[in-house]
Amino acid sequence: LSDQDKTTLILVSRPEETPLLEAERSSFELSELCINNQLLIINGILSGASDDLSKKMQDKQQAAIKNIPVGLRKFRTYFLPLRSYNILGVDKIRIFFNNDHYDSIKVATKPKELKQINALLDDIHKTGKKVIFTMGKGGVGKTTIAATIALSLANKGVKVHLTSTDPADHIQYVIQDSEHITLSKIDEKQELINYQNEVLSKVRETMSEEDVAYIEEDLRSPCTQEIAVFRAFAEIVDKAENQVVVIDTAPTGHTLLLLDATQSYHKEVQRTKGETPVSVQRLLPRLRDESQTEVVIVTLPEATPVFEANRLRDDLKRAGINNRWWVVNQCLTMTNTCDSMLLARAKAEMQWIEKVKEISADNFVAIPWVQDVSIEKIGN
Secondary structure, three states, X not given: OOOOOOOOEEEEEOOOHHHHHHXXXXXXXXXXXXXXXXXXXXXXXXXXXXXXXXXXXXXHHHHHHHOOXXXXXXXXXXXXXXXXXXXXXXXXXXXXXXXXXXXXXXXXXOOOOOOOHHHHHHHHHHHXXXXXXXXXXXXXOHHHHHHHHHHHHHHOOOOEEEEEOOOOOOHHHHOOOOOOEEEEEOOHHHHHHHHHHHHHHHHOOOOOHHHHHHHHHHOOOHHHHHHHHHHHHHHHHHHHHOOEEEEEOOOHHHHHHHHHHHHHHHHHHHHOOXXXXXXXXXXXXHHOOOOOEEEEEEEOOOHHHHHHHHHHHHHHHHOOOOEEXXXXXXXXXXXXXXXHHHHHHHHHHHHHHHHHHHHOOOXXXXXXXXXXXXXXXXXX
């Protein structure tokens, strides 16, 4: 993979700040593995604007492209246009290479009354949930929703701890410590060092140097990092004893690593001579308790995000963890656009909003596309 004559790695991003930052982080991690022959594709660029909303969207995209992260600037970059339809299936891929025809759409197809974010916020407060996750793929708005939930509860006088298990850690950009909110993040490297030091300190009390060397070797395995992160994760959830814990989880794959770790955790701890903390022992029962834990799945009204979110829901179900609420973010159907391209996109959203309605048994809220995704804007 590191042979540039044999391998090209293509990074794909939307023309938005957060996805581009995630692409930069992925690029850096790959570069550390000597996979340096990378290209960047920025997909979904709005080519024209005919009303206020489309102009704001275009300006936002162009600002993200102009301020592309430093780590991506050295790569050859290709730009692909936004299309009026979801590119799903071979036929749509073929059509993609032709001109897009959408001028005939002049009137928005409005969905029936959709529940808005306050329905979710009020329900979480009323039911007294103690552990709240936001889950979904990267770039769908999990961090903003997590921060919105935390701020809403704090404004009602609830003590909240808001944390991130996402390596990208976007929380710091959208919210700051306040009277009722404390912030934290799980730093994987630091948690690994802490765990290694703790185990070695303990085994040195009773073991020979030869045995300690064996344990040191074992502690360098990838499984050890999972254990360390998992312990930190469990300790944060344990804070729910005296406050509400809101957890902005990483994009889907990383989230499932955390959940899967519950199954193998105890065996791995025994193998490396560590101890299972009480917080870990209490974790899974708490996550499976519907009266304590709420998993909010965040998605976009598009094919891939909805498919991935549904797979996440199935995985949660297999782990015995309940999901009730969904958030469909960035809905053009809830705006007053009169731009033909955006009207066509809004029409294409309808089937995916209906799909989420079906999957969630109508337990979902929808949020309109807004230029300013700050928590105050979303919450209002």
